[in-house]
Amino acid sequence: MYQTGQSGRHRMPLWSIVPSWLDIERRFSQSMGYQPGASFQRSLNNEPVSTLQLNLRRVGNIRSAFNRGELEAARRLGRRFADIDISSIINDLIDVVSQMAMIVAGSTLAGGAIGAGVGSFFFGAGAVPMGMAGAAIGLELSTWILGILGLASIAEFFVDGLPRIVDNYTRGIAIAWQGTRGEPGLNPFGGDDPQVVSRAAHHIAQGHEEVVILLLGAIVAYLTRGRGNASVLANEMQASKKGAKLGQWMLQHEDALTRHPDLQNASPRKSALDKQEPPPPPPNRRADEPEPKRASGxxxxxxxxxxxxxxxxxxxxxxxxxxxxxxxxxxxxxxxxxxxxxxxxxxxxxxxxxxxxxxxxxxxxxxxxxxxxxxxxxxxxxxxxxxxxxxxxxxxxxxxxxxxxxxxxxxxxxxxxxxxxxxxxxxxxxxxxxxxxxxxxxxxxxxxxxxxxxxxxxxxxxxxx
Structure with missing residues (x-):
């Protein structure tokens, strides 16, 4: 799959914009240069400042959390969708979602896509170098993942749900960054949080799980709102290797997908100009009477x-x-x-x-x-x-x-x-x-x-x- 440049003539593979951990580490090294000392130096104002060595160790713990998060998300999704035999495509889904999360990691840690200007990396002790994240990156990520899977047709059911999920990734990154904070054994109160990788991995796994559910829910919404046909959608997905396999699995499990209770919440995207009409009240409730709260889970x-x-x-x-x-x-x-x-x-x-x-x-x-x-x-x-x-x-x-x-x-x-x-x-x-x-x-x-x-x-x- 390819992405068209602003001129409309330059196209690059969508996978090529995904940074690697080596790219992120190299960016830190180039920006900070060699520094003696394991964890902190002192600024001109005598404030503790993270060294390159500490920041690279922080990136290493974030990487470990991402690896562990993949396994945890696969386990949770396998249990959640055991009745639909999701195991046959879970590795492909987790692979795509993990690559999307790497764009978040690169953006958060490097202040933008790898290759762009990153500014100063001389952060204060424990500060997290937050770059473009949340709503600002949601549309970019939606375009990327739907392009990879050949699912541009379901965008209206997918785009708005992603920014909230991205917060799981940035939270996990922040936990791993802030919990990697000292020199083990040299300071009994300043060493690393021993659970930092596990705690960060929990949020990464939650992000992976919610993206997969949002994606499957968007497919179900597209098929059940009278707008799409499963065979046509699967045919569109043939242009992508990852999407082709997902499309065939979707055709085999269409009925089970459309009935699954966890996939019934996606709704089409509305613009600010759309007329917002409240649904008609039930027969036993007046139009001006507030709707009672519904139990959810x-x-x-x-x-x-x-x-x-x-x-x-x-x-x-x-x-x-x-x-x-x-x-x-x-x-x-x-x-x-x-x-x-x-x-x-x-x-x-x-x-x-x-x-x-x-x-x-x-x-x-x-x-x-x-x-x-x-x-x-x-x-x-x-x-x-x-x-x-x-x-x-x-x-x-x-x-x-x-x-x-x-x-x-x-x-x-x-x-x-x-x-x-x-x-x-x-x-x-x-x-x-x-x-x-x-x-x-x-x-x-x-x-x-x-x-x-x-x-x-x-x-x-x-x-x-």
Missing amino acids: MAEHEVPCFRLSEKHRNLAKEFDDQLEAQQNGLNDLTVNDYLKGRKAFTDGDVVRDPQLAAKAREEFRNELEEKMQDELISGGAMPEWAEATAKKMASEKMATLAALHNPDLFAGGKDIIGGFGDRRINSSLGAQWPSRITGLDSAAQEVPEALRRSTNMNAKLKKCE
């Missing part, structure tokens, strides 16, 4: 607050991070999965796998050790000393960390380790769940059985004031 349930112990006040941020990860993991579950998980736990069917935990700890320890060694070497240490010191530092750090299940197994979670966090905070949160779970169970039970497989949990977890 599971109503939010606020779980009783979790208390941070006085002796852990210095770990307040860790407490907030673990609580947020628990909430995100809980709300990733469908109501059906939550209730099944709760029953399995209360019946004693959930057993922790010690081999799974040991393997996860070893992988995380190796990752931590490698990162610490790189930091020490970049700070001027000799490789042999850095290797031995990194092993010791990693061992000491791992002794304070526990494997995290998001959500907790008690709250319907599965024996899947979502990361590592402070052992004391993990134990504190786990001990508080039994006295807070009853209301959440009742709220989940209130969701009609027919909707439980397609409705996600909607819980609010907060710290006591």
Whole structure:
């Protein structure tokens, strides 16, 4: 697929405008130049300023979050659309959506498309170099992804929904950037957030999932509003390799797609000049009577607050991070999965796998050790000393960390380790769940059985004031 230039004569492949991680790193290196020091320098005003080394490590964590987000999104979509056999095209969809997200990453980190002027990269400590994002990039991204898939015909049902979804990507990028903030082992209060990649990946995965749902919903809207024909649309998609495969899958599952409850919300785009006519009121309601609120999915349930112990006040941020990860993991579950998980736990069917935990700890320890060694070497240490010191530092750090299940197994979670966090905070949160779970169970039970497989949990977890 190609994009026409302003003159109408120059055309370039749409894939060519997608930046790579190497492009982004090179842009930082060219703009900042060589700088000694691992993390921060001081400006003329004695303010801490990020070094090239730290910013490249931040980009590395963002890249890891994107990689993990792809896997998480594929898993969530596979579960959400298991009845439509989405597994046959999920890799192609995630590939296209991930490439689109790379345009967001390039724009956000480099202040515009790779190749354009990027301005100064000498950001303050923890500042995120936000470039064109949100609504400003929504139309560009819509044109790109619909062009790649040969789906220009569905634009009116797709374009307006994308800017809101782009915020998931920029939020994930900001979390990974701000959470990569120090030199491991050298400053006990300034090291990286150990969950930064997992937390950022959650938002990236949510962005991927919502783009795919918006895309499929736009196809359904195009077909069901009397405007399009599936065979004609599939024929238009033949011009694209990715689109051709999606088009054939659409033809095979047209009926199931048009009936799926998650794909019924797309509406055609309206201009400011369109006449806005309110729908006629139902027979039993006057025209001037306000429309009653309609229930949408599971109503939010606020779980009783979790208390941070006085002796852990210095770990307040860790407490907030673990609580947020628990909430995100809980709300990733469908109501059906939550209730099944709760029953399995209360019946004693959930057993922790010690081999799974040991393997996860070893992988995380190796990752931590490698990162610490790189930091020490970049700070001027000799490789042999850095290797031995990194092993010791990693061992000491791992002794304070526990494997995290998001959500907790008690709250319907599965024996899947979502990361590592402070052992004391993990134990504190786990001990508080039994006295807070009853209301959440009742709220989940209130969701009609027919909707439980397609409705996600909607819980609010907060710290006591």
